[in-house]
Amino acid sequence: MISDGPQHSVSLGPILLDHPLVDASGTFDLLEYSRRYDGDYFADFPYAAYVPKTVTADARTGNPAPRVTETPSGMINAIGLENPGIHAWIDQLPEWASLRQPVIVSVGGNEPEQYAAVIAALEAHLAAAAAGTAPRIEGYELNVSCPNVSSGLQIGADPSATAEVVAACREATDRFLLAKLTPNVRDVTEAGAAALGAGADGLSLVNTFKAMVLDRQTLKPFLGNRTGGLCGPAIKPIALRMVAEVAQAFPDTPIVGMGGVMTGLDALEFIACGATAVAVGAANFTAFEAPSRILQELRDELEARGFASVAEARGMALRA
Amino acid sequence: MISDGPQHSVSLGPILLDHPLVDASGTFDLLEYSRRYDGDYFADFPYAAYVPKTVTADARTGNPAPRVTETPSGMINAIGLENPGIHAWIDQLPEWASLRQPVIVSVGGNEPEQYAAVIAALEAHLAAAAAGTAPRIEGYELNVSCPNVSSGLQIGADPSATAEVVAACREATDRFLLAKLTPNVRDVTEAGAAALGAGADGLSLVNTFKAMVLDRQTLKPFLGNRTGGLCGPAIKPIALRMVAEVAQAFPDTPIVGMGGVMTGLDALEFIACGATAVAVGAANFTAFEAPSRILQELRDELEARGFASVAEARGMALRA
Amino acid sequence: MSDADAQTCGDHSQWAETSHCRVAGVRHFGAFAAVELIAPRVARRAAPGQFVMVTVPGGGFLLRRPISLFAAHGDRIGLLVEARGGGSEQLTQLDVGDNVDVAGPLGSAFPTEGVTNALLVGGGIGCAPLQYLADQLAAEGAQVTAAFGFRDFRSARAAGAFSIDRLWVATEDGSVGKAGTVLHILASLDVAPGTTIYACGPNPMVAAVQRWTFAEGLRGYVSLEAHMACGTGSCHGCVVDTARGKVRVCSEGPVFRLDEVTP
């Protein structure tokens, strides 16, 4: 294949991505998009891989409303991992079996066994599933931002709890395994090292920052859950710093960077800080076309700066 | 005294403040303000107490330029504690001896002895100083965001290092002692408990979030120091959450809340989350009149909501 | 419940792609602005009760604002916006010739098929979707009566934006129309049996209208509000409790059967 412009494909571990952009778990629902589109959204799917909303072993109804609101250059959410549970989730797989892109399944839980149960159920299903009845599931992202049942702290804030979750999941699958780190820590490389040590193949970061918004009228916490997770452009400078730290600490590890990506330049900044792929979260809420716009902008940035490939830009900010 | 509107004065431990607003260390230089003012700025000083920029034992030249830039709804700085050292600092005291408001001196260092040395030098000076040659120094704020010489981590990210700094300073003074906590931790109450256990009288929070901004052209870290501290409205939701956690954990502790206060309502939100006093940082850079505007807005908010006093609003958001 | 045979509110055409629209007209009513946009593709698909996600121009606001369709005809849609916070305030300041991005129509619509008598009950800015609904019902030959409640003189300014033949207004402070809530209007109306109720307004009003509707042995529909992030079913931010559990207002709603919501 002869290509004139920069090479956009990247290898996220064993997963070949056409370009570096994926959706951030919980911010993009493929089926809902396809229902509201004038055409075949499966054919036009803009991301290089699909990361669905976190699924847990049992069905969860999530937190009381209100669950979202805007903050200066950001937003806060407390959805509470609402999801139908892995069994109902598996039942839906045929509906999006025609997706061409690889899928990275986001998995949640409150203890290691719950994570492993999700993966085991899915692996069992995939082993038995008829051809064409499931999308191309190539990896897992372990969302360790759920509170730990025993400590109450987020699992990801505790390196040893993180390691336990990863180890349990590593037993349950041979597929690519990402641990998604929480930024609510002193040193994000501690949980990163624990996850990699326990068998994770790569790291995703950042999840949201624990935060609080008050109701202007009552001065009480606005969200039904009192606190929620802050994301969006407001946090980008902190997320970039954390991605750079992880990339520096684990130079050969596949990294999915995220936090406030709104433009192609933002995505390129994460790549420059060492990300292999970049996830787009809150930007999905700004316009239906945000993914394709950001992708086009990223392509233009790479081209205008004369990069031969995405790989060439990777880690730019880390080199002296 | 008969007062119609709400009662604005608050007690920050033993320090009586006319109202809850103080400046955040490093963002407001009284002498520079008075030089650029058409009148007697000492007489018109809008804050209830003055917190000067952090002073260290030895003079520091700070970080290479650039040191500041803007981010979405925030700013990042890497000044690097530039200051003339406590001895030259003491020499300047007569220049602002006429300030009526109490002063809380922000102290920095890389190990406990350096903090204690600053306080010891100042206490020795004050004990000997002639009347009218120094302002009314009533307390200290220990800025434990400096990197620890031995661990490299911020002192405030390590509860035991924090306790050592506080304990050393507690030996050196009987005045009111605040520990200023860093938000770059998993649980801000851990360092808070350590500081209080070692003899701190109160807590200030938050200092800035470690963050990184890239140069748009080069994709290299923009700041001379590569990373810096993020502040401003972007971080307010996280800061409010942390202040609420500390206020809940230590209900009777004087707390100076800060992070992104731009309006009187923002200040009231910190009070609702349990702050006794509220510090204004980056807002000082938006207009010379920001302190008096925010104070007036806070008064208006209290009045419009029918609060009889600031104390009545304190902790509103914490109660069920 | 008498609603058992009510039509379902779902399955209306939803379209999330962005339309860049020119403002063709603006009328101000106190803190309210009726904004007319040229949006042929939205107008063509729209049904009363649906909403659009509107990008606040200027770049200062991350999330889009959900706004009901106040009108839709030909290549135009109309929005009635109340300045409440920063974003909606900026939308009320749109000028003719400005451009604004909208995505829609989104969400479910008010069923109207076979309705002969309709009573539209609105509270505050919740009245907005009822103009479009009234137009549609009238076009389908139904008898339409509307009862709108407002807090005070300022919020009753919105009434000036509506043209519905049989429109009763109440204000809590008595400054305009009947003194009291919209329930006082309902109590004084002679409601034909089989009348369909359509409600939109603050939750306490919806709850009261619900009780009244059931007491009268009627059935109806309600449009609910919720804080939204995506507006298109992705984020699960906009849930409300219903008889069938938590559902998304942007996706399963905003229009629900009156008997399935618990406001």
Place this chain on the structure above:
Amino acid sequence: MSDADAQTCGDHSQWAETSHCRVAGVRHFGAFAAVELIAPRVARRAAPGQFVMVTVPGGGFLLRRPISLFAAHGDRIGLLVEARGGGSEQLTQLDVGDNVDVAGPLGSAFPTEGVTNALLVGGGIGCAPLQYLADQLAAEGAQVTAAFGFRDFRSARAAGAFSIDRLWVATEDGSVGKAGTVLHILASLDVAPGTTIYACGPNPMVAAVQRWTFAEGLRGYVSLEAHMACGTGSCHGCVVDTARGKVRVCSEGPVFRLDEVTP
């Protein structure tokens, strides 16, 4: 160094309170806008070389932008703004009648006392403060020559905003004036002994002008740029290295003696 007897640049009147100013005139030159503001209290205190901190209207930008005084006369000040990033771009879009907040004048000024021959050397938007300086020097009876360098045709559009009698322009791409940098103009000029040099522009230009000035045995002044937060001496964000250590551009500068800076 020949600068030993140069005047100090400090101790000019600085005033940080906010002036709410009306835009009285705007002229556009490509990506540049010359904006005239009614700002009597700023204008009265101003001296060439000083700057103002300008609030970007609209609320989207936290920090104010430092902008040099391009002109000051009567109750007016002039700014010449180049659209570089988001904030300066918005400033170039100001319209007559708009309001904008400025604080100033701030910083040190170009000393002019006793100067008989002046050579003003500017690069890019660094030329901005030199118009006001030229006006002042001319008013004081000095012979003024200016040499301005621009990158290309687009950036040379700024030259249209200036009115200086003896003004030489160079562009690196040769599209306007002399081809090359401002140093090429300097090389071709016949500079009278004792001429005072005033420079403002990108650091590499300042460094080159500094070398040239010393080689010619002349003395001069330079206005430096730095990223600023407060603009008023509080934050220590704007330091540059000088012979006397790190100093604040907003407070000790922006104007320094050419022999004390290390650009």
